[in-house]
Amino acid sequence: MGKKYDFKSIEAKWQKYWEENKLFKVDENPQKPKYYCLEMFPYPSGNLHMGHVRNYAIGDVIARFKHMKGFNVLHPMGWDAFGLPAENAAIKHGIHPAKWTNDNIEKMRTQLKSMGISYDWDREIATCKPDYYKFTQWMFLKLYENNLAYKEKATVNWCPSCQTVLANEQVINGACERCETTVEKKQLEQWFFKITNYAQRLLDDLEKLPGWPEKVKIMQKNWIGRSEGCEFSMHVDGADETINVFTTRPDTVFGVTYMVLAPEHPLVEKICRGKPQEAQVKDFVNKVKYISEIDRTSAEIEKEGVFTGAHAINPMNGEKVPIWIADYVLMEYGTGAIMAVPAHDQRDFDFAKKYNLPIKIVIQGENTPLDADNLTEAYTGDGKMVNSGEFNGLTVEEGKKAIIKYMEKNRIGKGAVNYRLRDWLISRQRYWGAPIPIIYCEDCKTVPVPEEDLPVLLPEDVEFKPSGESPLKYIEKFYKTSCPICGKEARRETDTMDTFVCSSWYFDRYCSPHNDDMPFTKETTDYWMPVDQYIGGIEHAILHLMYARFFTKFLYDIDMLSCEEPFTNLLTQGMVLKDGAKMSKSKGNVVSPEEIIKTYGADTARLFILFASPPERDLEWSEQGVEGAYRFLNRVWRLVTEYAEKIKAAKVPPGFEELNQATKELHFKTHFAIKKVTSDIEERFNFNTAISAIMELFNALNSYKDQSEQDLGVVKEAINNLLLLLSPFCPHICEELWQITGNNKSIYLQPWPRYNPEALVQDEIEIAVQISGKVKERIKVPANSSDEQIRQISLQNVKIQDLTKGKKIVKIIVVPQKLVNIVVK
C-alpha cells in the first residue's frame, strides 16, 4: 500500500518548486512563437471569490497547455487597485486607502498563489502604485496633446451616494452601477475623452474580431448605435432663427405635420417669448426637469408635450407646422429637435393622436390605406412615396438618397451620421484614483503638467470627510502649485481619473512592467501584443472592452503600438451560481474558495469548476460535484502509485503489432484520449468534455488492471499520457505522480503528447443496422470493409433477414463506418 493522497503537502511542495525554479518566468524570445494569455485583473477587494477561481482556472489551463505545445507563454497578473471601496473603508474604519489596498493585495496574492496558477509574478503590477499611475497620467497628457481630452460644462450623471460623476456606461437603468442609487443630473465642468472620434473605427473593426463572441460584438455595436440619415434646418416663422433636425427618414419629410424640441433645447425660451403659451411652456419645462431619468425614459409612460405658439417652415414644401416641446425628445441625442411624421413613426403617431395633430401619409405600402383616418398605427414598412411632389413614386431607399441630394444641392441640409455613443467622462471627484495632470493658471489658463514632472503624486497624509467629499480639494500642499509656463501661483486639478482609464492599457504594461521612462517599450509590445486570449466576465462587454479598444487605437495612431486591436480572442465566462442565484453576501449563498482549497485542495477545486460546465455557460456550484472531483483524484492517486514501481523499469514499446486484444484496446484508448483532449482544449475550450475523456482513459486503465496478462509498457504509456493530459487542469498532483513514476524533470517542461494515427486504426468496427430508420441490430465488420460489403453483411444477418421477411426492400443507405438503413415497405 502506498501513501495516501496528501494534497496539502503536495500542493505546497510544487508551488514552492515552481517559484524557486522560476518556471513561469518569461522573456521575449524571437526563436519561439509567442502566446499571450491574459485574465482580467481583479479589484483587490481582499477576498478571492469563485468567479475569480473560475476565471483563473480557465486561463491557467490555456497557458499551461500552450506552454507544453511549445509556445513562449506570457501569463501575468496584477491589481486594478484604485477605486471607491478603498475610500469607503477609509471613511468607515479610518484605514488609509493605500494601506487597505496593499493589505488586500497581500491577502489575495496568497490566495491566488494557493491555486497554483502559472503566473510570472515578476511582472505583477498595481495601478495604484506611482510607478504605474505615472503612466496613466502620461496617457492623459498624450490624449490632451492630440486634442482627445477636453474639459467642458455638461449635464452629467451624479451619484449622490458615491459623491462623484459617472460615465454614461456606468449608469444602469438610471441608477449607479456600483451602489444602485438613483443618478441625478448636474451641470458640471468635467474632463472627457473624445472616444466619439473613434466611433466609426470601433464599429468597423468589430469585423476584424472573429475570435470574439457574437454577443459581445452586438452589444458594442448597439452601444455605439450608428444611424445614418440627414441633418437639415427649418426656419422659425417670423423669427431670425433656424432649428436643426436630424432624421433617418428624409424620405418622409413631406409628411411632417409638426416639429418637436427637447424641453432643454436652447431655443425654447426664445421662440415662445411673449406668446400666450409662454407660461404653459415654462411650467412644462420645469416639470420635466424634476422627473427622474428612469421615468423620463420609460417607454411605458405616455408622451407629454405642449405647443410653443411658434411655427416652423418645412423647407421642402414651404408648409407651416407648429413647434411643440415634448418629453420624448432628448437633448442628448442628435440635435435635440425632430421633424414629426406621425404617419410613419410610432412615437409621433401616438403623440399626434393624443393632441389631435394632423397625420399625413407619404409612404404607400402594398396594402396600406391612403387615408390617414384609417391608420391605426404608424406605417414604417417599405413602399412608394406619395404626396411628395416631384419625388412621388420613389421607394423608401431611393427617396432617402434623392431627398438628401436635393437638400445638399439647395443648401437645406446634408447627409449625416449620428452615434449613440457619447464622449467618455473621466473626471471623478474622489481621492483614490490617478490625479488628472492639469494645472490651472490665471494667465496661461489650462496647462498640462510637463511629462518630466510626472507622477503627480497623491498626498498620503489626508483626512477623509464622512460626506465622502474628496479630501484633495482641501489639501493646500496638493492643489497649490506654480504654473509650469509662467511660474505664477496656480491651482492643480483636484479630480482624479475614472479607474477604467487605468485598466485601458494595463495589458501593454505587462510587456515591460519595470520600465521607468515609458509606459511600455515598443520592442516588447511588438513581440507580445496583441493578447492572444483574453478571459473575463461578460459584465465588461461594453465598459472595459470598449475603452481598451479605444486606447489601443489611439496608441496605434501615435505610433506606440503596432496593433489596432488589443485582444485577438475573447472568452467570456459564465457566472458561478449557488442554488440558481449569483453568489452574494446578502443572499448568504457564498462558497469561499479558501475553504474549498483547504478542505479538498486546489487541484480538486480547479477540476470541479472546469468539469461542471463549459466555460461560457453559468455554473451551478455543487458540493457533491466537488467531492466527485476529489474522489477522481484519489482514484488516480491510488492507481498510479500502485503501478509506480512496476512501470519505472518498463519501456514504452516502439511498435504495437503483437498485442493481445485488451492491451490493444488500452493503447487505442490512450491515443484516442490524446486526440480528444487536445482538440477539446485547442479548438473548443470545452474543458468539461476534455476532462470526461481523461476520466474515460482512467476507467480503461482501471479495468485493464484486472487483466491476468499485462503489458507494462502499454500501461506506462497510458499512465504517462494520463498525467500529461491532466496536468494543465490539476498541475500539483500530476507533478507529484510524474516524479513518483520515475521522472525527474517537471511535467510542465514536457512536450504536449501527440497521438499516433496508427494506434487509432481498429481491426473491427461496429455498425448500427436500421430498418426504416430504427436501430434493430449492431454488427461487427472488419474496419476496412467497403460500403458494398457492409451492405451484404447486414442483409445476411439472421435477425435482419427475419425482420425483413415478406417485406419489400425499397432502398438501402450506407453511411460509411457508421450505419446501414434498410428501408422496407
Add this chain to the structure above:
RNA sequence: GCGGCAGUGGCGGAAUUGGCAGACGCGCUAGAUUCAGGAUCUAGUGGGAGCAAUCUCGUGGAGGUUCAAGUCCUCUCUGCCGCACCA
C-alpha cells in the same frame, strides 16, 4: 418593443459535419468489505409494458422537410441577458 442566448434523465451536462440520444460525473438501488458509519470495490440506473427475449414512448409544444431530426424549416410557449422614447 427590439436584439441575443438557452430549454435534453432525479441533477450538472455530452452528442463537433443531419446518421446508434443520454458520453463523463453526481445522485439513487443492490451486493461485497466493515462492529457500525464513512471510505472503497462490483453491478444496475430515461419513462411505460413484460418472467424474459423484446416492444413502445422519449430532447419545452405543434406542424413540416428527409431513408434518417436534439441538430434543418415554419409557427408557438417558457426562462435568462443586453438595449430601450436614439428621431
